[in-house]
Structures are given as C-alpha cells and as structure tokens.
Amino acid sequence: MSTSVVKNTAASLEEAAFFVKSKVKKQNYIRVRPHSSASICVQIHKKSTFVSSLLSELELIINIKIKIELVIATKAKMTKYILYVATSIDGYIARSDGSIDWLLPPEQVNKNKDYLKFYNSIDAIVMGSTTYEQILGFGDWAYPGKLSYVLTSRNLSTLRLDIVFMKSMEEIVEDVNKRGYQRVWLMGGGRAASPFIQNGLVDEYFIFIIPIILGTGITLYQSLSELKLDLISQKSCPYGVVELHYKRK
Secondary structure, three states: OOHHHHHHHHHHHHHHHHHHHHHOOOOOOOOOOOOOOOOOOOOOOOOHHHHHHHHHHHHHHHHHHHHHHHHHHHHHHOOEEEEEEEEEOOOEEEOOOOOOOOOOOHHHHOOOHHHHHHHHHOOEEEEEHHHHHHHHOOOOOOOOOOEEEEEOOOOOOOOOOOEEEEOOHHHHHHHHHHHOOOEEEEEEOHHHHHHHHHOOOEEEEEEEEEOOOOOOOEEOOOOOOOOOEEEEEEEEOHHHOEEEEEEEO
C-alpha cells in the first residue's frame, strides 16, 4: 500500500471524526460513511455520556486504523529489488541473436567471493523466459532452493517447485509480499527488468561492465524514462571487469 493511500485513509477517517464532533450538539441522529476501505457508521443520541463514549471509540478506531495502514506500507517497502547484471561497455546484455558467449563462464562467476556473498543474501530471483532458457542450457539448475520467478507471457512448465511462471510484474510483487521476502535479485533480461525499474521498485543496481564493445545487441534498458542514480562504489574485478554499485535517489 502506498504512502498516498495511507494519507488518504487517515484524512478520510479524521474528517469523519471532525464531522461527528461538529454535529453532535445539533442533531439527534447522525450517520457517517467515510469513503475509505473501512466503513464506519455512527449513531449519536443526545445523552452526553453515550455521545462521549462513541466519540472516544471512534477516535480509537481511527488511531488503530492509521497504525495498521502504516505498518502494512512499511512492511511492503522493506522488500528490496536489486538489479545485479553484467553488460558490455556499450550497455548490451546479449548479442542481437540472444547469445551470451562473451560473458564470463558460470564456473568463474560462482567462485567469486563477492558474488557468493550477494547470492547468499537474497531470498528470491526474477528473470525473463529467455534468461531462464539460457540457464537451463548450462546443465543442472543453478539456483536450487531459491524461488525463481520467471516473467513470461508464454505457457511454460516445470517439475521444479522452486520455479514459478508469472505473467506480470504485479503478480510477482504480490507474491513476494505474501511470502515476506526482503531481498529479491532482479536478474534480467531487459524486458523483465524494465517494468521494475520504470515503476521505481529497484533500490540498488550492481552493474558489471565486461571489457567488450558489441556494437549492437539487446539492451538492458528498454522503454525507460530518465532515471538518476547515486554512485555508491566502484571497483576493479578479475578479468578486467568493473563493478559499479548505484542506489536510487
């Protein structure tokens, strides 16, 4: 739930309380229906003790409701989506035909201590169907025990319980929130990563620049608006690779 929704809910309930207070001395009977998700009906009679009791209960409900909404919003915000991907110097993640033969072989990457530290810190992975099929081509599934979301419009299937196919970013985000995951690796490709970036869900960017210029290919950044980032760190890695770590402003 977004901050704006929380604020609107709070405003609606506070408005209802103010309305009750302002009318309590003028009418024998008042019905209040704020347009929030929690409908509140209050009947107020002339007896001062009863009126006072109702007002106290209404204010208590308002305070509880606001606290619940804020807790929900805070919990949803706790999930971090982290883009962790390698690109060529000119920003491509694959050749025009989809091949990735220019990337470091998986056995070299998997021995890297920084990669292992990152991998052990994440709860789930998001990838597109092309990336998924490329990983299948490496042999045994590379991420056992980590739930992998495959974003695709195709009707794919698997016997593995740690792989799920979903048709939209919204479905993935909803399931991630239900499971309480806190750190999600956004692996790519470009079509899978772009909706998360465009909707402001990506908190951190780890971009590994491979020392090659492809000249043409499949770009990581597809149909995106301008986005400014803060550079957190940069460092040289083996094989001439440069790691750039950014955070969203």
